[in-house]
Amino acid sequence: MKVKAFEMIKGDDMHCHLRTGVVLKSVVDFTSKYWGRAIIMPNTTPKAVLTADIASAYRNAIKIACHDNFEPLMTIQINDKTTPAMIAEAKKAGVVAGKVYPKGVTTNSENGVIDLKSLYPVFEAMQEQDILLLLHGEMPGENVFCLDREEIFLKELIDLNKRLCNLKIVLEHITTSAAVECIRRLGSNVAATITVHHLILTLNDVSDGKLHPHNFCMPIAKRPTDRAALIEAATSGHFRFFYGGDSAPHLEENKECSEGCAGVFNAPIALQLLAQIFEEAGKLDRLENFTSKFGAEFYGLSQNSGIINLVKKDWTVPNSYPCGESKIIPFMAGQTLHWQVEE
16 A cells, blocks of 8 residues: 655754855755754855854854744864864854864865864864764865765774764765765764765766756765665664755856856755655655654754654646845756655
């Protein structure tokens, strides 16, 4: 018997970009409508979230822009100027995690890290303060081939985990079968987030003779075998794989240009598309764990109290959403999805 409706606890997006200014105001309600909480990424412009004070101000701006009962969970960016004292201040301000971007591997990472080991004193402070470490897991460097960046980075993760075995670490938006296997081998203090677009895309969907800029993200989508490993991990019921959408909006003109920005805007369709993926895998009963339980448990949070109702009903993803005088193109624009969130 085919499922026509599905009820689940309101979930958490454990990796979300909301940007600032007019973009924040245009996109925040797509996240707050479907998710009770979200881990907010700190690589904002014109100023990155580097301190407790900036994190608090950014949280207030999100709450003002948001029209729903939604809790932004704040992070700070960890770089070469971060000190253990700054970690203590962040903890007092309610910051839940620190994010490390290797230098130059993604949007707004120009101030990122080159040598991870130089930050071990900061990571030790994070372990003491019970602040999670979030890693964009790609090895930087001009001589590192883009499809190999994640797999090469895994050695850094293994070394870090050996040094600080009680530090909670999240390897974010994993894209390879090697990362899946690495997470399975490591201890209960290391987890991974998986995006919805990496459960759909391969490198062919980014460029198959023509460039598809709205499918371009970092880490870039990989091989069909990698996608299959991600689907298996997401639907497996393994508690250290959970949802982190990496929804990353950019204005149309910043995607459709000679040097288009990396990022997929999936917030308007993520939950509906996840239901479709899990149903196709015959694992719809495991969706709630992936979106609503495992991430909260890893972060030491209680589950959300709200309920989301999904119904089996076709709809077409809009071609764009307005943003000031421009627009933002969503993931799967113009395509038909088979699940809707009941209003």
